[in-house]
Amino acid sequence: MSSNVTPEVKFASKWQAVSDPKEFAAKISQIPDGPIAGKWGKRKFEYKLVNPANRRKYHVIVVGSGLAGGAAAASLGEMGFNVSCFCYQDSPRRAHSIAAQGGINAAKNYQNDGDSVYRLFYDTIKGGDFRAREGNVYRLAEVSNAIIDQCVAQGVPFAREYGGTLANRSFGGAQVSRTFYARGQTGQQLLLGAYSALSKQIGLGTVKMYNRHEMMDLVVVNGEAKGIVTRNMVTGEVKSWNADCVVLCTGGYGNVFYLSTNAQGCNVTAAFRAYKHGAGFANPCYTQIHPTCIPVHGEQQSKLTLMSESLRNDGRVWVPKSREQAKLIREGKLNPNDVKDEDRDYYLERKYPSFGNLAPRDISSRAAKEACDDGRGVAPTGFGVFLDFRDAINRLGEDVIRDRYGNLFDMYENITGVNPYKNPMQIYPASHYTMGGLWVDYNLMSTIPGLFVGGEANFSDHGANRLGASALMQGLSDGYFVLPAAIPDYLAKCGLKGAPKKEDHPEYAAAETAVRERIEKLMAVKGDKSPRYFHQKLGHIIWEKCGMARTKEGLTEAIAEIKTLREDFWKNVRVVGDKDTLNIELERAARVADFLEFAELLCLDARERDESCGGHFRSEYATDEGEAQRVDEKFHHVGVWEYQGEDKEPVRVQEPLVYENVHLATRSYK
Amino acid sequence: MSEEKTISLTLKVWRQKSGSADGHFETYKVSDVSTGSSFLEMLDILNEDLVAQGKEPIAFDHDCREGICGMCSMTINGMPHGPLPGVTTCQLHMRHFKDGETVTIEPFRAKPFPVIRDLIVDRTAFDKIIQAGGFVSVRTGSAIDANIMPIPKEVADTAMDAAECIGCGACVAACKNASAMLFVSSKVTQLNSLPQGKPEKDKRVLAMVKAMDDAGFGNCSNLGECQAVCPKGQTLDFIAKMNRDYAVASVKKLFKTTGKRKA
Numbered sequence: 034m035s036s037n038v039t040p041e042v043k044f045a046s047k048w049q050a051v052s053d054p055k056e057f058a059a060k061i062s063q064i065p066d067g068p069i070a071g072k073w074g075k076r077k078f079e080y081k082l083v084n085p086a087n088r089r090k091y092h093v094i095v096v097g098s099g100l101a102g103g104a105a106a107a108s109l110g111e112m113g114f115n116v117s118c119f120c121y122q123d124s125p126r127r128a129h130s131i132a133a134q135g136g137i138n139a140a141k142n143y144q145n146d147g148d149s150v151y152r153l154f155y156d157t158i159k160g161g162d163f164r165a166r167e168g169n170v171y172r173l174a175e176v177s178n179a180i181i182d183q184c185v186a187q188g189v190p191f192a193r194e195y196g197g198t199l200a201n202r203s204f205g206g207a208q209v210s211r212t213f214y215a216r217g218q219t220g221q222q223l224l225l226g227a228y229s230a231l232s233k234q235i236g237l238g239t240v241k242m243y244n245r246h247e248m249m250d251l252v253v254v255n256g257e258a259k260g261i262v263t264r265n266m267v268t269g270e271v272k273s274w275n276a277d278c279v280v281l282c283t284g285g286y287g288n289v290f291y292l293s294t295n296a297q298g299c300n301v302t303a304a305f306r307a308y309k310h311g312a313g314f315a316n317p318c319y320t321q322i323h324p325t326c327i328p329v330h331g332e333q334q335s336k337l338t339l340m341s342e343s344l345r346n347d348g349r350v351w352v353p354k355s356r357e358q359a360k361l362i363r364e365g366k367l368n369p370n371d372v373k374d375e376d377r378d379y380y381l382e383r384k385y386p387s388f389g390n391l392a393p394r395d396i397s398s399r400a401a402k403e404a405c406d407d408g409r410g411v412a413p414t415g416f417g418v419f420l421d422f423r424d425a426i427n428r429l430g431e432d433v434i435r436d437r438y439g440n441l442f443d444m445y446e447n448i449t450g451v452n453p454y455k456n457p458m459q460i461y462p463a464s465h466y467t468m469g470g471l472w473v474d475y476n477l478m479s480t481i482p483g484l485f486v487g488g489e490a491n492f493s494d495h496g497a498n499r500l501g502a503s504a505l506m507q508g509l510s511d512g513y514f515v516l517p518a519a520i521p522d523y524l525a526k527c528g529l530k531g532a533p534k535k536e537d538h539p540e541y542a543a544a545e546t547a548v549r550e551r552i553e554k555l556m557a558v559k560g561d562k563s564p565r566y567f568h569q570k571l572g573h574i575i576w577e578k579c580g581m582a583r584t585k586e587g588l589t590e591a592i593a594e595i596k597t598l599r600e601d602f603w604k605n606v607r608v609v610g611d612k613d614t615l616n617i618e619l620e621r622a623a624r625v626a627d628f629l630e631f632a633e634l635l636c637l638d639a640r641e642r643d644e645s646c647g648g649h650f651r652s653e654y655a656t657d658e659g660e661a662q663r664v665d666e667k668f669h670h671v672g673v674w675e676y677q678g679e680d681k682e683p684v685r686v687q688e689p690l691v692y693e694n695v696h697l698a699t700r701s702y703k
Numbered sequence: 704m705s706e707e708k709t710i711s712l713t714l715k716v717w718r719q720k721s722g723s724a725d726g727h728f729e730t731y732k733v734s735d736v737s738t739g740s741s742f743l744e745m746l747d748i749l750n751e752d753l754v755a756q757g758k759e760p761i762a763f764d765h766d767c768r769e770g771i772c773g774m775c776s777m778t779i780n781g782m783p784h785g786p787l788p789g790v791t792t793c794q795l796h797m798r799h800f801k802d803g804e805t806v807t808i809e810p811f812r813a814k815p816f817p818v819i820r821d822l823i824v825d826r827t828a829f830d831k832i833i834q835a836g837g838f839v840s841v842r843t844g845s846a847i848d849a850n851i852m853p854i855p856k857e858v859a860d861t862a863m864d865a866a867e868c869i870g871c872g873a874c875v876a877a878c879k880n881a882s883a884m885l886f887v888s889s890k891v892t893q894l895n896s897l898p899q900g901k902p903e904k905d906k907r908v909l910a911m912v913k914a915m916d917d918a919g920f921g922n923c924s925n926l927g928e929c930q931a932v933c934p935k936g937q938t939l940d941f942i943a944k945m946n947r948d949y950a951v952a953s954v955k956k957l958f959k960t961t962g963k964r965k966a
Contacts, residue, residue: 186841190863230838230843232834334744448741609753617760
């Protein structure tokens, strides 16, 4: 499709001119020099500050009200900045951070089991398959403890021991217990904590909240992000907003798979619009397929439900050793409880004895796929493995298991109609989280000055694979501690001239017009296929060809298929209803239109990265044992895409990763 | 997975173009619904049918579809979130319906929740109540170490029980007085039980109850309709606790002396 959007900021050529990795880290990635433990402290001291009396003169737009956006808006409001926060839901309390179940990591070492900031840093770097920036990850680990303190002070009811101290559980990819949790609803409780802090500021008037507003475009003035365009989802009003800076905390793009564990409304639009204005998009091919989701039941399915990774503390993952038994189970002729122990393949325990069922997500997912591809899957579709609590229930009793996972077991029974206390759960991998996102420097600023990106929407901390209980940590680290420190520095450098006035800068009106034209164009196609039809088709292509195992050939096919589907969309999509009212079809159509473009970028990136690492598994790059084979000589870098204009191939440039503390090793969980 | 089949239903659905327009029921047939589908997936099927006919789909609120965000809101056969206890609409599955059944679907009905369109209502009144006092005032970065203040497990568990409220508003829709007491008391109980919430305990309960009254929610008549439909199992015990906190705070306010002469 055509669009008025052309990149206004060029960064690729500037980046290519810097050849020395250390110079790149200092100048482009903005990573402070010196020992790793001192970097964040040093940077905080270097930041310029804004006098408390001047803060209200700065207008900051925050898009998204999840952990990162909600916490950032609340904290900036509390500091005295004039904040506007936008979300597409009916209330800021609904953002999808709320669905995170398992927990949040922190290096408190309350268990005295050898944890430390450095160990959390190391585990996260290793978990990310050595594809994350050292400086950012160290800061994340460093800040993790303050997050727990902050949340407890807000009244987040974390689980506690009888002595009144905080309890911890284990999570994948770590051998210490560092995960804090609130039953199986940790994300809900942390989000409600951020929401309460945000609500206080809304009540005080430092934050203005705009619910049911969807960001449709970014406004760039003189090369800097100075506003957004929104559509009021109730009245259809398209409006631009000016500000001194813009913060995107708009989540990930997991819904490009159509079926995912994301909320229905999660979308890539805000990030993709920023990309089209010249924000670099980093590592889109790093997508996380979560190993423990409830398998697909059929064509009518609209979403996949996650079963928390914490279940793998006590559940054992298995499939039958023989294909014959698996077939009988699929056909309902054999009760899995009747399969003898010696006929069961507890494949994670067999392949990864030291981590067992707590092997990281990417590894567990691929192992499940392998078992199913081998004809030993157990769900009616053939795509499912067992997560069995029989042994834990025998050892600890049903009550203990109910206390630990009661709500998850209820949820499972609700959805499947099967009682997991009596029968093993069936699980299968599903799209869950996206490590890739808008490129940001150490200060969380994108390649567009004034555009900050936090939470899942940025790419920065998880490398090629995110460990469990690290998303909540990163969202809150960005929201409570990093953005509120980094943004004032940018604002102070802007000076007190104020946000550009809409009447002085035609960019605002032009951006509004472009959004209106795009909406009208969608409405005018008047074809005969629904937006959902296209989304489903797209999801199918991505799952098959850019899912758990990718090949160069398959990705090339996918790119061609996406192009064809996109053309079909713009010829045959039907958007019923009016643009000036609440219109759920229009909302979906606009999001799907962006997914259809973004999907191509995802596949391009996956095709370009000729190696396997973390969540990106290219079948051509596997060890003899079938494990991911990294190609560090060629790909120890961040792949960042710059948009070049309609129908032009985007340019891929590299941010070299400089490792001064961690030795690059082959990840082993054996 | 349990054995799945398909069923057909007749739906009577509330249609209303906007908040100011009149609404009415429309009857639709929907067939070949898998009993493994959720109620919202069943509505998706109907909506795809409507769109194929060039008609406007039924607008309804939903997001996470896993029972935690609290956005889905509809009254099914007279019950907010439908006939199955302890679940939100998105977690209600079609295996709980019979082939050939007629199902009536309406928005949550309550004066403080005006209809926006079809099954979508405006629940910002809930946000206003939280803004009035549903928080602990603690500046980012000013917290003490989390383990300095031990909290007995029982207290933490009570706070967690109360904190499970998802803010969906089913309690209000079920109440003949459109009372928000279950919602408000859940937040009050969570924060007032914890030592962190103690400094603002009185102020909180007074402010939140006032905001609730100002928003037009009614009073509690102790009928318990709210707890019957609550998808998260919140009970009247929280309301009793809030009433106690409210009474104490009101009395304290009445006899409050500053020790200083008023200017």
